[in-house]
Amino acid sequence: xxxxxxxxxxxxxxxxxxxxxxxxYLQLALSAAEKAGATTTFxxxxxxxxxxxxxxxxxxxxxxxxxEELRRADGIIIxxxxxxxxxxxxxxxxxxxxxxxxxxKRPYFSERAVGCMAVxxxxxxxxxxxxxxxxxxxxxxxxxxxxxxxxxxxEAPLDPAGTCQSTSVIQQIQxxxxxxxxxxxxxxxxxx
Numbered sequence: 659x660x661x662x663x664x665x666x667x668x669x670x671x672x673x674x675x676x677x678x679x680x681x682x683y684l685q686l687a688l689s690a691a692e693k694a695g696a697t698t699t700f701x702x703x704x705x706x707x708x709x710x711x712x713x714x715x716x717x718x719x720x721x722x723x724x725x726e727e728l729r730r731a732d733g734i735i736i737x738x739x740x741x742x743x744x745x746x747x748x749x750x751x752x753x754x755x756x757x758x759x760x761x762x763k764r765p766y767f768s769e770r771a772v773g774c775m776a777v778x779x780x781x782x783x784x785x786x787x788x789x790x791x792x793x794x795x796x797x798x799x800x801x802x803x804x805x806x807x808x809x810x811x812x813e814a815p816l817d818p819a820g821t822c823q824s825t826s827v828i829q830q831i832q833x834x835x836x837x838x839x840x841x842x843x844x845x846x847x848x849x850x
Contacts, residue, residue, distance in 0.1 A: 669736075670734065670735070673746060680775070687737065708721045735775065738787055739777050770801065774788060776790075776791060777809045779812055784808040
């Protein structure tokens with residue numbers, strides 16, 4: 659049985675500062691996912707101010723919202739700033755909450771495509787962060803999309819309105835987002 663409903667894509671990302679470059683690039687990716695036919699949910703700085711993850715503590719408030727959105731998602735897009743060559747502690751903590759789904763029928767990021775975006779002030783940090791994100795997604799049983807987007811904000815700045823000035827980066831974001839939506843559609847139809 660197939661359905662005409664659009665896939666649900668969850669965007670998780672940014673830094674501790676609302677409106678960070680990572681958060682704004684994530685919003686561009688979610689806009690591209692919507693143009694590809696998805697319904698999107700954005701969880702940025704305000705939604706990810708979570709207590710340090712403790713396996714024995716019950717998730718509540720914003721943490722519970724994150725866990726529930728992870729459960730509902732057909733695909734995920736993660737955007738992390740590059741902090742000292744890897745994902746920020748802020749983002750790692752948010753991703754650690756996926757552990758709350760460990761006993762679900764579809765645990766962690768199982769059966770979901772995950773688009774990875776790394777945003778940093780130089781190529782070394784952007785590429786290192788991208789590698790870390792892909793490893794985390796694999797550890798959480800997700801499928802990283804073939805296209806991941808490493809962004810050096812020194813070469814691809816955003817203007818004050820949040821518009822990316824790099825055609826190449828925009829194309830990469832659009833391709834990555836369309837892969838998340840395409841794989842989400844395939845996975846959703848396979849499960850029905």
